Amino acid sequence: MTLDNDIERVLFSEGEILSGIDRVAREVTRTYQGRDFTVVSVLKGSCVFASDLIRRIPIPLELAFLAASSYGDGTTSGALEINFIPTGNEIEGRNLLLVDDILDTGRTLHKLKAELSKRGAAEVRTCVFLDKPSRREAPIKPDFRAFEVENLFVVGYGLDYAGRYRNLPYVGALKEVVYAAPKKTARG
Ligand code: PRP
Numbered sequence: 001m002t003l004d005n006d007i008e009r010v011l012f013s014e015g016e017i018l019s020g021i022d023r024v025a026r027e028v029t030r031t032y033q034g035r036d037f038t039v040v041s042v043l044k045g046s047c048v049f050a051s052d053l054i055r056r057i058p059i060p061l062e063l064a065f066l067a068a069s070s071y072g073d074g075t076t077s078g079a080l081e082i083n084f085i086p087t088g089n090e091i092e093g094r095n096l097l098l099v100d101d102i103l104d105t106g107r108t109l110h111k112l113k114a115e116l117s118k119r120g121a122a123e124v125r126t127c128v129f130l131d132k133p134s135r136r137e138a139p140i141k142p143d144f145r146a147f148e149v150e151n152l153f154v155v156g157y158g159l160d161y162a163g164r165y166r167n168l169p170y171v172g173a174l175k176e177v178v179y180a181a182p183k184k185t186a187r188g
Contacts, residue, residue: 003164003165003167003168004168006165006174006175006178007155007156007168007172007173007174007175008172008173008174008175008176009172009173010170010171010172011149011152011154011170011171011172011173012147012157012170012171013170014169014170017052017146017157017170017171018052020146020147021049021052021053021056021129021146022056023146024053024127024144024145024146025053025056025057027144028053028057028097028127028144029057029058029059031125031143031144032057032059032061032095032097033059035095036060036062036094036095037061037062037094037095037096037097038061038062038063038064038086038090038094038095038096038097039053039054039061039062039063039064039097039099040064040065040066040086040096040097040098040099040116041063041064041065041066041099042065042066042067042068042098042099042100042101042108042109042112043065043066043067043068043084044067044158044160044166045100045101045102045158045159045160045166046099046100046101046129046158047158048101048157048158048166049099049100049101049129049146049157049158050063050099053099053127062090064086064090064096065084065086066082066083066084066085066086066112067081067082067083067084068080068081068082068083068108068112069081069083080107080108080111082111082112082115085115085119088119088120091116091119091120091121092119092120092121093120093121093122094121094122095121095122095123095125096116096121096123096124096125097125097126097127098112098113098116098124098125098126098127099126099127099128100126100127100128100129101128101129101130101157101158101159102128102129102130102131102132102149102154102159103126103128103130103131103132103136103140103142103145104132104135104136105135105136105137105138106136106137106138106139106140107137107138109126109128109138109140109142110138110139110140111138112124113126113140125143125144126140126142126143126144127142127143127144127145128142128144128145128146129145129146129147129157129158130145130146130147130148130149130154130159130171131145131147131148131149132148132149132150132151133148134150134151135151149171152173152174153173153174153176153179154171154172154173154174155168155171155172155174156168156169156170156171156172157169157170157171159171161174161178161179
């Protein structure tokens, strides 16, 4: 039994993902050529995307992390918790590129942008792996995005359901039976 058994269909294969990221990396490189900037990876989901993205950007950059969590174990949004916020000197006067795995309702990145600007960032742009505009509630559009995705429960390439599936190398739609079923305990 592997994670693949829970996937209804593959939406983006590994190859498609890497060509999408090549394109976004070129756009980011053009935008920041000649300017200092910091990629801020929003954990946990963006760690896979951020690590592939930065290795395709051939100009100087710094890397920072923060954690934002709003979903808990379910499928609906809750309150936003921010942890590991970068230190003041990693924010003040800096050009920040917030990198996240998915822009869904938009509440997370909208709040993070406001918070980082409040803390003195010179500029805050956003780069997302997946954009799900059909779910948007907050007034935000990504500055860069690899793919637009329809309103399906997607997992893989960093995206989780109940903490799992992040390690799938592709993006897939989860079978309804998986998320409709009561969450299994650690013992299954
Ligand atoms: C997910 C995702 C984004 C956010 C997007 O994070 O990584 O940060 O939700 O949703 P929104 O646009 O509706 O705000 P999650 O809270 O699941 O944490 P994780 O990255 O640790 O999985």
